[in-house]
Amino acid sequence: MTGFPARGFDHVETWVFDLDNTLYPHHINLWQQVDVRIRDYVADFLKLPPEEAFLLQKDLYRRYGTTMRGLMTEHGLDAHDYLNYVHAIDHSPLQPDVALGTAIAQLPGRKLILTNGTREHANAVLKRLGIDPHFEDIFGIIEAEFEPKPSAATYQRFFARHAIEPSRAAMFEDLARNLEVPHRFGMTTVLVVPEANRAVERQPWELEGRDAAHVDHVTDNLAGFLAAIPLVPRKQP
Template identity: 40%
Template sequence: MLADIDTWVLDLDNTLYPADSALAAQLTHGILSTIAAYYRTDLAGARQIQADLVAGYGTSLRGAMLTGTIDPHDFLGFERRLDYSVIEPAPDLAAVLTALPGRRYVYTNGSAYHAEQALSRLGLDECIDGVFDILAGKLVPKPYAESLDAFLGRFGIEPARAAMFDDLEVNLALPHERGMTTVWVNGEVPSERLAERRWRAADLLGFLRANI
C-alpha cells in the first residue's frame, strides 16, 4: 500500500523517538520555564499560557512573538541546555529508514539544532536527506498552509508520492487534503486504516516493518 511512495516525511519529537522519552519531558519543562520567565509567572501559570498560545497560534513560540516581543532565538535557547544523552540509539529504525526507497526528510516545529542533536544521538543522521525546521518556515509552524507549502517547495516534493508521519493528528489533515499518505503515530493502538491513504499506528518502526 506504500509502493507508490518515494518521499518520507518524518516528524521528530514523539515520532522518531517515543513520547515517554526523558527528552520529551525536558522539552516540556524547557518550554514552560521559558514561558514562565517571559510572562513572569509560575509553572502552573505557564501551562495555561502555553495552552492558550498553542490553541491560538499553533506553537508557543509563534504565539509569544505575535502577542509580545520575544526573540525567537532567545525562546529556543533552552534547547542548548537539553541533555540529549537520555536518548537511546535506534539501530533497528536506522536500518528500516535506510532501506526506504527515495528521500527522507524531517519536518519539525522545533529548531534544526534540536533535530541535529536528536538525530545524531539516535544514529539517524545518515538516514535523513534534509531537515525543515520552524526557522526555515519563517516561524510559521505545522499545521498552517504557509509552512507546508514552504516545506514542499524547498525540497520539490510531489504530495501524491509522499507519506507523512506525525504524532499530532491536526498536523496531518492538510497534507492528506493535498494528496499525501498520512500516518498518525499516536503510541496507543495497533496499525489501523482510517480512510483512503490515512493510517494510525502505535509506533513508526512497527508500522514501517509491517507495511514496507
C-alpha cells in the first residue's frame, strides 16, 4: 500500500475508535443530519444564505478540524450553544450491530472513544448500536478543550487522561488526516472507508489518504476487519 511495513496488532493493549462514520457505515443517515444542522447554524449565526453557509462550513472544517473551531476562532462562537444545536438529531437510523459488538468484545485490553463530537452524542450512538458496554470511556470535544483532531495537543490530552502508551495502542478513523499524529506517536492506524459501491456525501479531500505512509491498514468493513485480527493470548498478571 505505502511501501512501508504496516504495523500489526499483537502488541496492542488499548483500542481507540473514532465515532461518526467509523463505528457505523457512512451511508447511514446520521452524520448527514448533523451536517445539515451545522449549515443551518452557520447560516443563522452569520446571517448567510444556506449556499454560502455551506461553503463556509466546509472551508472552516477543512482548515480548523471542525466548523465549530473555525467559528470560535474567527467569529467568537459560543461552543456549548453550537454543540447543543448540531447534535439534536434523530439517532433511530442506527440499529444494533451484533457482529461489531462481538468483534469489539473479543479484543484484548481497553477500548476507548476519541471523537470530535460530544460525550452525549457518542453515548447515544453507542447505545443504539448496542456496543456501549464494551467501552471504558469517551473523550469528546469538551474533554479536548474544544481543540479537535487532528491537533497533536488533543491526542496528548487524551493519552495523559487515560494513561495510554501510544506505541501499544491502535487508532481507527474515517479521515486519513486524523491518523497522521497518532501514527507519529507510535499507534497502529486503521482507516475506515465507505463500503464499496455505496454513494456517500463527502468532500473529495475527506476520501483521500488511504495510500499515505501514516495509514497502516484500510477497511470498508470494520466488524469483519476486527474479527480477522490474529490475536495473541495475553499473559495473566
